[in-house]
Amino acid sequence: LEVNNLSVYLKAKNFRSMLLLFLILAGQTSYAQTLIQQLRKGCEIEGVTFSVQVAAWDEDPKNISAGFILDCDQVSCKVLYGSYTNYAEALNARDSLEKIGHKGPWVPFFHNDKSVSYEQIRAMVRRQELQVNCDPPSLQPAGTQEELTSSPSLEDSVHTAETAAFQVDELDEESLVVKAKSAPFKPFYKLKSRVMDDLKLIILLGILGIFILFSLGLVVAMIWVKRMNKIKHVLKEKYKAILREPLSQLMFDQETEDIKAMSYEQIADFFPKELLSNKLFRQIIINELISLNKSFKGEFKDKIKMVYRKLNLHTYSIGKLKSRKWGVVTKGLVEINEMDLEEAVPKINSLSQHRNFYIRSYAVATLLNLSNDKNLTYLANQSYPLSRWQQITYLRIIRYLSKKEQVKLSYLLDSKNVSVRIFAIKLVNLLGRVDLLEKMAEIFPAAEVAEKKEIVRSFAALHASSYADVIVTCFAENSEELKISAAEALGILGDKDLVPLILKELEGEIGFQYKMSLMKCLKSIDTVLYEIWANDHLATPYVGLIQRHLEDRSLVNV
Amino acid sequence: MKNILLIEDDVLISTMVKFRLNKDGYNITVAEDGNAGMEAIRNCSPDLIITDVMMPFKNGIEIINFAQQYKPECPIIVLSSLGEEEATVMEAFNLGAADFVPKPFNPNELAIRVKRLIKN
Numbered sequence: 001l002e003v004n005n006l007s008v009y010l011k012a013k014n015f016r017s018m019l020l021l022f023l024i025l026a027g028q029t030s031y032a033q034t035l036i037q038q039l040r041k042g043c044e045i046e047g048v049t050f051s052v053q054v055a056a057w058d059e060d061p062k063n064i065s066a067g068f069i070l071d072c073d074q075v076s077c078k079v080l081y082g083s084y085t086n087y088a089e090a091l092n093a094r095d096s097l098e099k100i101g102h103k104g105p106w107v108p109f110f111h112n113d114k115s116v117s118y119e120q121i122r123a124m125v126r127r128q129e130l131q132v133n134c135d136p137p138s139l140q141p142a143g144t145q146e147e148l149t150s151s152p153s154l155e156d157s158v159h160t161a162e163t164a165a166f167q168v169d170e171l172d173e174e175s176l177v178v179k180a181k182s183a184p185f186k187p188f189y190k191l192k193s194r195v196m197d198d199l200k201l202i203i204l205l206g207i208l209g210i211f212i213l214f215s216l217g218l219v220v221a222m223i224w225v226k227r228m229n230k231i232k233h234v235l236k237e238k239y240k241a242i243l244r245e246p247l248s249q250l251m252f253d254q255e256t257e258d259i260k261a262m263s264y265e266q267i268a269d270f271f272p273k274e275l276l277s278n279k280l281f282r283q284i285i286i287n288e289l290i291s292l293n294k295s296f297k298g299e300f301k302d303k304i305k306m307v308y309r310k311l312n313l314h315t316y317s318i319g320k321l322k323s324r325k326w327g328v329v330t331k332g333l334v335e336i337n338e339m340d341l342e343e344a345v346p347k348i349n350s351l352s353q354h355r356n357f358y359i360r361s362y363a364v365a366t367l368l369n370l371s372n373d374k375n376l377t378y379l380a381n382q383s384y385p386l387s388r389w390q391q392i393t394y395l396r397i398i399r400y401l402s403k404k405e406q407v408k409l410s411y412l413l414d415s416k417n418v419s420v421r422i423f424a425i426k427l428v429n430l431l432g433r434v435d436l437l438e439k440m441a442e443i444f445p446a447a448e449v450a451e452k453k454e455i456v457r458s459f460a461a462l463h464a465s466s467y468a469d470v471i472v473t474c475f476a477e478n479s480e481e482l483k484i485s486a487a488e489a490l491g492i493l494g495d496k497d498l499v500p501l502i503l504k505e506l507e508g509e510i511g512f513q514y515k516m517s518l519m520k521c522l523k524s525i526d527t528v529l530y531e532i533w534a535n536d537h538l539a540t541p542y543v544g545l546i547q548r549h550l551e552d553r554s555l556v557n558v
Numbered sequence: 559m560k561n562i563l564l565i566e567d568d569v570l571i572s573t574m575v576k577f578r579l580n581k582d583g584y585n586i587t588v589a590e591d592g593n594a595g596m597e598a599i600r601n602c603s604p605d606l607i608i609t610d611v612m613m614p615f616k617n618g619i620e621i622i623n624f625a626q627q628y629k630p631e632c633p634i635i636v637l638s639s640l641g642e643e644e645a646t647v648m649e650a651f652n653l654g655a656a657d658f659v660p661k662p663f664n665p666n667e668l669a670i671r672v673k674r675l676i677k678n
Contacts, residue, residue: 244570248577252665288570295571297662 035122035132037178039087043134048121049110050090054102055079078115081105232280239275239284246270247288250307256299259306267310276311286313290338308339318344326356333362342370352378361390368397375411385419394423395430402431410439421447422454429458437464444470449477453485460489468495475505484517491521499526503533516546523550559585560676563604565595565621566637567613575608578665579672592616596624604632606676608668611638611646619646622653633675635659637668 039045054068056078064070069080081097084090090107097105109116111124124130250259250270259267268276275281286308293304308314318341320332329351336344348370351363360382367378379394386394398407412424413436421443428436440455447455456474459467471493474486487505490498499522506518523530534547549555562584566572569590576586587602589595591614599607599621607625611618622634633656636647647658657671 240569244573247570248574251574252578252581291568291570292574295568295662296574296664298664298666300664301662 035125036118037175038132038134040091040175041134042086042088043132044085044087045121045125045130045132047112047130048085048116049113050084050087050107051110052081052090052094052097052105053078053108054081054097054105078108080108083110235280236284239281240288242272242275243285243288247292247307251292251296251300251303254303256302256306259303259310262310264310264312267307282313282316285311286317286335289313290335293338305339314339314341314343317341318347321347321351326359329356329359330362333359333366337362337366337369340370345371349378353381353383357384357387360384361393364390365393365397368394368401374408376408377411380411380415380417380420382415382417382420385417386423391423391426395427398427399431407431409433409436413439413443418448418451422451425451425454425458429454429461432462434462434464437462437467441467441470444473449479449482452477453482456482456485456489460492463493465493465495468493468498472498472501475501480511480514483514487514487517487521491517491524494525496525499529506533506537512542512546515542516549519543519546520550559583560605561585561587561602562672563587563589563595563598563602563607565589565592565598565607565609565613565618567591567610575665575668578669582669582673584672584676592618592621595621599625599628599632603629606672607632607634608637608672609634611636611650619649619653622650622655626654630654633657633678635668635671635675637661637663 051069056076064079067081069083071078071080082090082093084093087107094105094107109118109121111121111130121130125132250267254262271285289304289308293301296304314336317332317335317339320328320335321344323329323332333348333351335341336348345367348363348366351359352367354360354363364379364382367373368376371378401407407427409424409427409431412420412427415421415424425440427433428440437459440458444452444455452474456471458464459471468490471486471489474482477483487502490502502518502522502525506515506522510518519530519534522533534543537543538547549558560583562579564572564575564579564586566575566588567590572588572590576588579586587598587604589598593615595607595609595613596616598604607621607629609618609621613621616624618636618638622636625632625634634654635657636650636655637659638647639661650658656675659668659671
């Protein structure tokens with residue numbers, strides 16, 4: 001047998017066949033393999049016959065097909081087909097029966113017409129009670145007789161395997177196993193190829209190993225982080241519980257003047273001393289004091305801020321501004337803002353232009369609260385555009401501050417940053433700063449379209465009729481949006497002197513939206529004139545449509 | 559000794575208020591959420607209830623409603639932030655709240671309001 005052919009065969013066969021191969025290899029003896037091999041090759045044993053059994057019953061089946069023999073004994077009835085002295089012929093008959101549709105026929109052994117097992121035959125051959133005849137007249141070419149001895153050695157079998165021209169595909173698994181077992185080991189792969197294949201395997205195993213290690217590492221890290229978080233959470237709750245009593249004593253048992261006169265040591269006596277140096281404990285005190293500062297008012301706010309300073313917690317808050325983590329910096333800014341740490345203003349100033357959006361936003365918000373710069377230069381000098389969120393945040397603070405004193409917005413109107421200028425115009429509008437209308441009129445000619453729109457809206461919102469001439473200049477602009485804003489503003493201002501100008505605009509070839517704004521404007525200034533004009537111009541594009549639209553109350557704001 | 563039920567989910571605030579009102583000689587029972595508050599109204603028959611509005615499980619409005627059924631004679635002070643909807647505050651008063659203390663608040667001022675309501 002060519003070992004390479006075996007390898008090819010093994011490659012082609014499925015896993016089940018390979019498993020069978022190993023099991024059989026483990027269980028078979030070389031002698032047994034030789035006997036069955038001999039029988040397959042056509043050797044005969046005197047007194048031994050073979051038949052093909054297709055079924056067996058406990059009772060007599062009565063009817064059987066033609067060509068089959070019924071062989072009954074006391075135990076059961078067997079349905080047999082033929083009787084052969086040659087095992088190979090019996091196998092052929094079995095295969096033929098399978099082909100015509102009989103399921104699972106097998107070949108039983110008979111000795112002197114008695115059913116015997118293969119092991120019994122093999123034992124009798126061993127004991128030389130039976131002789132194997134490998135030279136029946138119908139079989140084997142000359143020269144193979146020597147190979148088919150009754151008890152051949154392993155070497156003989158190997159020799160037989162090497163010289164016999166078997167087609168591997170024609171062999172059944174059992175005989176293949178026999179031949180594989182008797183063949184000496186000869187690696188299929190050449191050295192180079194095998195090494196390369198091993199290398200691939202090593203790489204694959206390496207990648208798998210790294211993946212498994214990485215996964216395990218991640219799981220361990222997750223468990224560790226979760227555990228640490230749990231410990232931290234428990235500690236936080238513990239520290240919070242520890243803090244409640246001393247903070248209550250400081251707030252309600254001590255007067256403001258008493259706390260003011262206290263030293264660090266005296267305040268520290270209220271707390272567990274060993275914990276004051278603990279970073280987490282310090283942070284919990286800061287958090288709790290800030291929480292109280294938000295909830296309490298009056299003298300209690302002063303007490304909270306005093307305790308905060310006396311415990312030197314302000315140094316930790318200011319120190320957070322140096323952190324590389326933006327979350328820590330913003331936390332520091334919030335603490336500084338809440339505790340009014342004005343000494344930190346110079347450091348915060350440098351953060352107001354920070355590239356990080358949150359740091360920049362919190363820094364400006366803190367400066368709005370703490371800085372003495374009434375011109376809001378830190379806001380005016382912003383190089384980054386202001387987002388809507390920032391504008392809302394700053395507006396809330398500026399609105400709060402403007403209740404105490406007037407905030408200077410003129411510097412913001414001169415900012416080089418368009419978004420800051422637009423924000424300033426909105427502030428003028430929302431805070432009702434009519435004192436800055438003149439300033440807005442000044443910057444109007446050089447302003448960008450978005451600014452002009454905002455200025456026009458502000459003029460309208462503040463009913464600045466005296467600046468209608470500024471608004472009118474928008475009709476000369478190219479931007480239709482700006483023209484629409486101007487028309488809406490003029491409609492709100494209701495200046496009748498501007499009617500000729502509006503009518504002149506309406507005469508031109510203009511778009512639907514702009515025409516509707518102008519007609520709306522005309523209607524709000526002089527309804528009678530609007531009706532006359534609209535009826536006279538019904539043939540003009542859109543006029544009839546717009547008229548119906550404006551008269552429909554449900555569409556008045558559409 | 560008068561019993562006051564304080565329903566507040568912020569433990570720090572409830573501890574502070576409890577500490578302050580204890581100084582005036584009141585017996586304070588604290589409930590940390592709406593459900594615990596309702597349970598306490600049933601069990602400890604308070605002379606006055608101080609309740610937050612925004613709380614887990616049951617809000618202050620539900621607490622007032624419940625208290626009006628079980629203890630209609632018990633005055634209720636609503637303690638809440640100014641950010642609450644005006645409608646909520648009005649609803650609280652309509653349901654029978656006796657007083658409203660907006661946050662941030664002065665604990666001494668709260669103590670005075672408590673004293674006044676308990677006297678009445």
